[in-house]
Amino acid sequence: MTMFHATALNHRNRRVEWLVRVLFLLMTLLLVVPVVLILAVLVIRGGPALSFEFLFSEPLNNMTAGGIFPALVGTIWLVGVALLASVPIGVAAALYLSEYAPDNMLTRAINLAIINLAGVPSVVHALFGLGAFVLFFQFGTSILAASLTLAIMTLPVVIVATRESLQAVPQAFREACWSQGATRWQTIRRVVLPNAVSGILTGIILEVSRTAGETVPIMFTGAATFIPFLPQSVMDQTMAMSLHLFTVSTQVTNVPESLQYGVALVLILLVLAMNAISISFRVYLRGKKKW
Amino acid sequence: MVAGQGQRATSVDGTEALKLSIRNLTIGYGGVPALRDVTLDVRRHEIFGIVGPAGSGKTSFLKAIGRMDEFTRAMSVEGQILFDGKDVREWRNVYALRRRIGVVFPLPVGLPMTVYDNVALSPRLSGIKKKAQLDEIVERCLRRAALWDEVKGRLDALGSLLSGGQQQRLTIARALSQDPELLLLDEFSIAVDPVTTMRIEDVLKELKSEVTIVLVTNLVQQARRLADRTAFFLTGECVEVGQTEALFEGHVRDERTSAYLEGRFG
Numbered sequence: 001m002t003m004f005h006a007t008a009l010n011h012r013n014r015r016v017e018w019l020v021r022v023l024f025l026l027m028t029l030l031l032v033v034p035v036v037l038i039l040a041v042l043v044i045r046g047g048p049a050l051s052f053e054f055l056f057s058e059p060l061n062n063m064t065a066g067g068i069f070p071a072l073v074g075t076i077w078l079v080g081v082a083l084l085a086s087v088p089i090g091v092a093a094a095l096y097l098s099e100y101a102p103d104n105m106l107t108r109a110i111n112l113a114i115i116n117l118a119g120v121p122s123v124v125h126a127l128f129g130l131g132a133f134v135l136f137f138q139f140g141t142s143i144l145a146a147s148l149t150l151a152i153m154t155l156p157v158v159i160v161a162t163r164e165s166l167q168a169v170p171q172a173f174r175e176a177c178w179s180q181g182a183t184r185w186q187t188i189r190r191v192v193l194p195n196a197v198s199g200i201l202t203g204i205i206l207e208v209s210r211t212a213g214e215t216v217p218i219m220f221t222g223a224a225t226f227i228p229f230l231p232q233s234v235m236d237q238t239m240a241m242s243l244h245l246f247t248v249s250t251q252v253t254n255v256p257e258s259l260q261y262g263v264a265l266v267l268i269l270l271v272l273a274m275n276a277i278s279i280s281f282r283v284y285l286r287g288k289k290k291w
Numbered sequence: 292m293v294a295g296q297g298q299r300a301t302s303v304d305g306t307e308a309l310k311l312s313i314r315n316l317t318i319g320y321g322g323v324p325a326l327r328d329v330t331l332d333v334r335r336h337e338i339f340g341i342v343g344p345a346g347s348g349k350t351s352f353l354k355a356i357g358r359m360d361e362f363t364r365a366m367s368v369e370g371q372i373l374f375d376g377k378d379v380r381e382w383r384n385v386y387a388l389r390r391r392i393g394v395v396f397p398l399p400v401g402l403p404m405t406v407y408d409n410v411a412l413s414p415r416l417s418g419i420k421k422k423a424q425l426d427e428i429v430e431r432c433l434r435r436a437a438l439w440d441e442v443k444g445r446l447d448a449l450g451s452l453l454s455g456g457q458q459q460r461l462t463i464a465r466a467l468s469q470d471p472e473l474l475l476l477d478e479f480s481i482a483v484d485p486v487t488t489m490r491i492e493d494v495l496k497e498l499k500s501e502v503t504i505v506l507v508t509n510l511v512q513q514a515r516r517l518a519d520r521t522a523f524f525l526t527g528e529c530v531e532v533g534q535t536e537a538l539f540e541g542h543v544r545d546e547r548t549s550a551y552l553e554g555r556f557g
């Protein structure tokens with residue numbers, strides 16, 4: 001095959017190809033390095049603090065000793081209630097936008113608003129939550145007010161993730177179903193949702209893990225620095241992991257370093273665990289891919 | 292003729308024998324015309340063939356019949372489409388209209404559910420829940436679509452993972468499961484091997500006694516084999532409609548028709 005013998009150009013192309021590949025690899029490594037470093041530092045410094053005691057007991061001596069149980073439980077409450085509010089509303093809104101809304105000015109305006117809502121800084125959400133839920137609706141500083149604030153914050157992302165999974169379902173499936181005389185809702189229930197549900201769920205879980213780390217929005221609306229007992233209802237205030245980390249790192253003196261790192265480690269493990277669940281779920285469902 | 296279908300007013304010109312009456316049908320996409328001023332009739336229990344080069348408006352024509360233009364943005368339909376004498380646009384319940392019309396698209400769409408569920412979808416949509424009844428419908432329709440022997444052992448396999456030819460027969464079974472009065476086929480043999488095509492053609496010949504069939508085909512010989520009458524579409528115009536055999540024997544009103552049928556075109 002002498003027709004395709006190596007030329008100078010050919011050589012140069014191959015060199016460029018090699019350079020580009022190495023460059024991209026370096027960038028990727030650069031991205032991984034901070035993540036690995038953070039985890040390593042947390043594990044080395046915070047690891048020793050971790051114990052059954054630490055996870056399941058209350059803070060002692062003005063939070064310079066003891067455990068994190070009320071904060072852990074509080075974060076689960078906050079995230080759970082926020083989910084209960086944001087998932088039904090977000091999924092319904094995404095279904096409307098993706099499956100029903102006509103493509104007109106109003107729909108486009110709503111889509112734009114959602115994208116912008118996702119860009120609103122969390123401190124603005126915090127003040128909104130304070131004004132709307134704590135004061136106007138008179139929920140007081142409570143899990144309910146804080147969770148609703150978190151829900152409003154995450155709503156745009158839930159909507160976008162859901163809408164994307166819905167739109168990944170081929171239009172041909174819908175048309176095949178409609179042409180058999182199915183209504184929009186019948187089509188959604190039998191064809192669209194079953195094939196979008198994995199994407200919706202994983203999107204939601206990833207978002208949830210982000211809410212677990214939010215501090216400012218809940219600080220104004222329902223989380224407190226120190227409450228030595230567990231919340232009994234959504235009208236109670238609560239401790240939270242993110243706020244607790246902020247407190248032990250900046251607000252109290254004489255906190256042993258291992259305790260500070262321990263709190264951070266537990267928070268990040270919580271988030272990573274949720275991500276891991278989400279990712280393994282996605283892998284499992286991809287294995288059952290239907291088209 | 293099936294008893295009970297002639298309940299509409301019988302008129303002297305015999306319109307009760309018409310399944311479809313298309314009057315001045317004009318279709319456009321965002322102002323660009325795709326079909327212009329088509330007027331033709333489809334008789335009850337005939338196979339009505341439509342041939343013509345790509346882009347001549349055949350698919351658009353089929354879509355308008357089941358009001359599937361509502362799925363496509365910017366698709367506009369003017370003129371009348373009388374289905375059993377009543378304009379499809381006057382059907383208050385478009386879902387009931389579509390259930391009476393079975394459609395087979397050129398590229399088969401096996402829905403991402405089991406083979407069984409694919410065929411049982413339409414009966415379920417119309418409220419049939421009894422397992423025994425569904426079983427019966429599924430088997431009957433798969434047999435008619437010449438697919439039963441290949442899938443009877445794996446009815447719970449995914450419909451979307453069958454081979455192309457099998458999926459096409461699955462969509463035919465699905466269309467039949469609606470128990471349609473009118474069957475619209477759009478170039479069904481594009482994704483099907485010749486042997487399967489022949490088997491499906493045999494099925495269509497049998498079905499003729501029960502349903503009216505509009506067969507859009509890219510193979511003129513297929514129209515010759517199956518269609519009682521054939522229409523020739525060309526760039527949005529219905530050039531002519533005639534008895535299939537007569538057209539193929541050269542009894543045409545427009546020279547372009549025989550040019551196309553004889554394959555000396557362009």
Ligand SMILES: Nc1ncnc2c1ncn2[C@@H]1O[C@H](COP(=O)(O)OP(=O)(O)O)[C@@H](O)[C@H]1O
Binds near residue numbers: 346
């Ligand atoms: N969704 C659409 N949007 C815009 N133009 C379309 C669309 N579908 C079809 N057309 C145009 O309409 C004309 C007729 O198309 P079609 O009905 O698909 O013809 P055929 O089935 O005979 O190939 C073509 O010019 C095609 O480009």
Ligand SMILES: [Mg+2]
Binds near residue numbers: 350
């Ligand atoms: Mg076509």
